[in-house]
Amino acid sequence: MGTWKSRGLRGSLLEEELNQTISLYREKNLALIQKIPTPITPIELDKSHKQITLAYFDRKSTVDYVGVVQGIPVCFDAKECHKDSLPLQNLHAHQMDFMQDFMKQGGISFIILSFTQRNEIYYVPLRELLRFTKRMEEGGKKSFRYDELECSHRIYRKKDLLVHFLEALNEDILLLNEMSKTEYYG
Template identity: 40%
Template sequence: MSWKSRGVRGSALEDLIVFTNDYYLKRNLARIDKVPIPIKIIEQGKDGMINKAFYEKKSTVDFIGFVQGSTVVFDAKETNLPSLPFKNIHAHQIEYMKDVTFHGGIAFIIAHFKINDSYHVIPYEVLKKYYDEADKGGRKSIPLSELNPDFEIKYNYNGILNYLKVLNTYVKYKEEDKL
């Protein structure tokens, strides 16, 4: 698999989130783990390298965990565009987020817009609104210009992408029915 392949497009963002999650875990702020990709190995070389494999089933989201007693699930997405295209977000991921939200969990996307090097939490409720509009023939992406500035994640000097602060804002918006 080449570095340009579909499966590793968000790996820099994912690495940053894993680093941040390790920081949170060491400080007992949250427990959030990277979800492994469900693959079936067909052929493995003597050096441990996988020569042949296939996806056993569709994955759910990139990260699952717990924050202050709440279940949290999210996916990491990166784009070079001034919007996040829905071709980068799979229907089964949105369905999974819907189920988590229905059962009282918190579901969202962390999106990195490379065009201005900004990071944003896109709540499930916002994602669903745009997804439903696209399904009815509307816009096929979520524009950066329309994202709530309260959900922008500030990148810390110590290499931490402190998204927990934004999650607190997201929860307040949900409680106040502002989404």
Template identity: 55%
Template sequence: MGTWNSRGLRGSTLEDLINHTNEWYREKGLALIQKIPTPITPVRIDKEKRHITLAYFDKISTVDYIGAVQGIPVCFDAKECASITFPLQNIHEHQVEFMRQFEQQEGISFLLIYYTEEQKLYYMRFEELEYFWNRGKNGGRKSFRMEELNPDFFLQLNRLSRIPYLDYLQKDLDIRDT
């Protein structure tokens, strides 16, 4: 398992770190978050290597992760971006709609965005995502820049191989309570 350090993600992917974090949160009794597998149908399989070499998606997936944090329903998606401008086309309309409906059911939805070049990770509240999404739908920019984001929601990373997103979920909840 790779670790976070001052030079970013090394030897691991964002998904691996989130999965590791979720396991740690589960072991500590803080949260139960599951990775939602994308349903696929294999078309071609390399029998020697036992790998799927061609497949198609069975249906549209929703978000990457779903679960509960001490009684609060939570769903989120993980995204990576190679530049300081995040194109909204990296988020699908059905994902935004699922997150909106999840919020209407009193759940918490968010994105974790890793800016690979900047080596920064951002917790994007659903309210913020919805603002940028609606701006793009109404003829505005179909992307957002890092400088448009709330500086309080860039995750403070440590040298452990965990992402402290529950700290930012708490900030999100605090804002909703005001």
């Protein structure tokens, strides 16, 4: 596998807020979701021996989170972008394959995308990611822009729920129930 060199804690704020939200979802019996650790082998530590600065990926990971929401299996990845576009190379092929396979088993797959400069977070369903990926494969753009998000749902904070994505997930499930799977996924 490849090597990993720390570039700070990229994505750590979004993931920390997600982890807090997921913990509250569990306490309220709304969802049971787990953070999936990325399998790495440490090679180099900082001077205090508390931080990994160089490591090898043991194998490709799948997505950041997997779980169940009121009986519905979900899997998703957390992504942050500091500009108004997300390079599709940030959505790794093995992750997209996993999300598609998960969907084929009756689950819901999506990403939670934070536009940090705008201080906005969105639920982006797999069908939208597949549309952007198909466009790229046909020779189009290798990224997608903030203003291209059509099917996405903005996620708002609600009291102590910092990334309250269940409302957006519910809207997506309602849409899926109205359409056939072929229509929904294009």
